[in-house]
Amino acid sequence: MTESSRNQKILWAIGTLVVLLYALTPVAWIISLSFKDPTTIGDQKFLPTKTTWDNYSAVFQGGLGFNHALINSIGIAMITTLLALTFASMAAYAITRLDFPGKTLILAGALAVSMFPAISIVGGLFNVWRVVGLYDTWPGLILPYLSFSLPLAIYILSAFFREIPWDLEKAAQMDGATGSQAFRRVILPLAMPGVFTAGILVFISAWNDFLFANVLTATDTARTAPVALSYFRGASQFTDPSGAIAAGAVVVTIPILIMVLIFQRRIVSGLTAGAVKG
């Protein structure tokens, strides 16, 4: 190994370490908090002196409604992801493959929607939802999530579709495939890395949302985990709920971790290698 490449490695290691510390210290702090006994919660020590699982069992006790909120969160995020991927893949395919009037308008519109500040529509939405009966329901959250995540998903997917040689689709047509067969059996499998990338991002955005979930829900029927977390209170007026909140926060991150780990393995690049040319 040459001198410079060793230096490079050391510098890389230091850089990675700094980023990891920066990103993971708050997470470690939350985890530490979640294991602290209520009596030591304010001891300002990084490692808990008295470890306990009490916070976790408190979180899952019925009274806080956290179980229900978790189910809501998982359900709403999954349905949003599925719908967004279905619609986005079709839309992105049309945008990349077809030449139709207003194509750029659609793309520009999609981008504009995704940049729209959510806070500016949430008030109006609250009133509309109450009138049409979507207030405090799953669809009432899925709809706004979809409208904010679709543009992103369409953008990601159209970038992936663009990479797929058009000849493949022509070949499928010549082989006797209908348009939808060519899409499902040739194009979509090749765009899978893009689908998973978009899927992760949509899921995370739906999972992490607090604003819509806070304003558009009222009860356990649709309240999601992040909002439920904010409604935590101690056993009495005078108990500090920090431990329980920390435990809830840790629990809330677990599904995201699992999601990312599952999908990350599917995001392999170079899937189209060997399609064309020698």
Added chain:
Amino acid sequence: MADIVLDQVSKVYSDGYTAVKNLNLEIADGEFMILVGPSGCGKSTALNMIAGLEDISSGELRIGGEVVNKKAPRDRDIAMVFQSYALYPHMTVRDNIAFALKLAKRPKEEIDRKVNEAAEILDLQNHLERKPANLSGGQRQRVAMGRAIVRSPKAFLMDEPLSNLDAKLRVQMRAEVARIQHRMNTTTVYVTHDQTEAMTLGDRVAIMLHGVLQQVASPMELYNSPKNLFVAGFIGSPGMNFLPATIDGDTVKLPMVDVKLPSEAQSKIGRVEKGRKIIAGIRPEDFEDAAQVPAEARDRGTTFKTSYDLVEAMGAEYYVHFSAGHGTIESSHVEDLLADQGGITETTDEGGAVVVARLDSEARVKVGEPTDVWVDASKLHFFDAETGESLAA
């Protein structure tokens, strides 16, 4: 199996560009038809229209007697080999070849049997479970062929299938393609820009330029009696030499020499008024080192003195370049040929035309030394300087 008929087929794009103009072409059942021409001549567009990948603006396309203008590609029962091969990268070779049969919902035993048959023909038996990414260029090309032949379609369409292979492999695969076509005896339309492929593969060759069909004929007929200057220059390698000329009675005045025409050559082109500007075409192989011409053949042509500027030894023969004196020719066909060759024209220091001759390997060739060169007068071609049409037509 079926014949393919293009009847006044045109393609006009939405921006007004005409890619193919009134194309009439009858491809007989089992025939190997080559579409050849420089890039942008409309040959690929014509192929895509036959395939159904592009709409036909006007005219009629019949496959096996049935008008298929409005039919989707999948209903035309024709297979296509793409220039890029367009293999499905997520499928194994077996699945690639079987894809069409699976879509057609054929029974599994039949699919297996046909895939194995095709693999055997193409020597792919040992690669059936591999993915395209792990195959060499030649193997990928064969998989693309396999995907076409496994269906036993009415016709094969091939869009420059060999142009991504290196030179050696291309020659090998060319023979392979000819062999397979012969064996399957399926109507084939083959698009290429390579005149060697066109000459060696086709039963008949259709030459296109600017969306217009120039000539359809067997390779030898194209070579021996080209209809116009473009066809003459496109077929043959090295290309035909073009020189300004005038005819006076039975004498052709070329820049370097006056050539007396034999009577049968004269009758072929008919009467040409004196002083009319024409272009003479001489194939490189119709020159010879005067010393190498047998005495009985010598009368057919004329001998003249020149000295070579450049000699290329090919082993079996020499290519020699020499100046043809002054005088240049201007013709749109010549410009089209030039564009196809990359726009580089070879001129002498004085700006005159350069002639390339193909001489016997026994010839005495030395750069700069005066040499006697013989030209076969019976093989001369003559074209109208304005239109580029052959006078022999």
